[in-house]
Structure formats: C-alpha cells, structure tokens
Amino acid sequence: MPEPLSVAVFICLECICLEWQPHAGGHVKCWERFAEAASHYPDRVDLTVYFLGAKRQT
DSSP: OOOOEEEEEOOBBBBOOBBOEEEEEEOHHHHHHHHHTTTTTTTTTEEEEEEESSSSSO
C-alpha cells in the first residue's frame, strides 16, 4: 500500500493573520472541516493544519 499523501497548511492571509478561536469563521472553519474529513482516512491522507493562536496547543 502506498504512503498517505502528506499535506501541511499554514493559515494566514497576507498581512492579516487568522487566529484560531472557537467563534472563528470562514477560512478557519473550512480548513477545520477538511482536517476532520481527512482524519477519517489516515491511510490515504495525512493533513496537518497550523493556525496562529495566543498559546501552543494541539
């Protein structure tokens, strides 16, 4: 079986960086949904999404 496709995404728009927060919308939520979908297929895709935030967390 081939290795899963590995993708890393850093969420930031030009000079205005998008910080993850519970009430974030649009761009942030879209990538969260992609990550959620990818988590159901760990043998096919390895998607890591990085958001800016006030503290380090996973």
